[in-house]
Amino acid sequence: MYREKYDLTGKTAFVTGGGRGIGLASAMALAECGAKPIIADRDPAVLDEGLTALRRLYPAAEGIELDVTQSDAVTAAADRFNQAGGVDILVANAGISWPDTPGEEMGDDVWLKMIDINLNGCYWSCRAFGRHMLARGAGSIVTVGSMSGVISNKPQRQVHYNAAKAAVHHMTRSLAGEWADRGVRVNCVAPTYVDTAMSGRGLRTPELSKIWMENTPAHRAVTAEEIASVILFLASDAASALMGSIVLADVGYTIW
């Protein structure tokens, strides 16, 4: 009974920012449970590398070059894959977290770029794929928020990132409320520090790292695969009771 809930055979999953990191790990997890994965990323080289790895597990995996800030292109991708059989699972994962910048010094361009990718891109994706899911009366969307959407994480100086991720959390809850009685679930995973290319950028100094680990009850980061497990659960029927949930995957960081 429970094993069946994780069986995604016959389903298709679309993952934005899926060329590497959490996105690629999620595509792998979903594929391992039977879903056909389609990964989207903006850099063709990253996309190719991810697709090559994914095809070792699921030869029919597909990839598409896509910048989630381009709403027309996101809509076109959703329409294309809908015509090709439909998308059952969306992981709206694409995002950036850098540059870290003190709030009083941030330029308009830095603020706007963060909001454009992390909030607008996430919404364009949910809207475009959600429309088709609503038309079919079935679908599961997982957004990728952040622990930084819950706490301000002061040492890192990321007011733009924190604000964008908090908005992703509330967008998730709002869409979940609108779509709950129409067969489409929308949930969010909110990770702490995950050891990926993204977290290796910006001001990840040894001092910052030390503060982070001291403030974490488990004194460790999490892996992309651990986040993928949460995404897999949320995407699957095992999470049928979850609608608008923000699942903290923070190895305890927000407890203290």
Ligand code: NDP
């Ligand atoms: P990675 O940088 O490893 O992977 C993210 C991928 O998304 C990259 O290939 C990136 O490409 C791509 N991407 C960025 N912008 C766009 C865009 N406009 N359109 C399409 N693709 C894009 O990061 P992670 O795997 O660590 O992060 C994935 C998600 O998890 C993000 O939303 C992030 O905010 C969230 N997260 C990450 C945490 C961490 O500590 N790593 C903690 C909490 C949340 P490019 O290299 O060109 O930018």
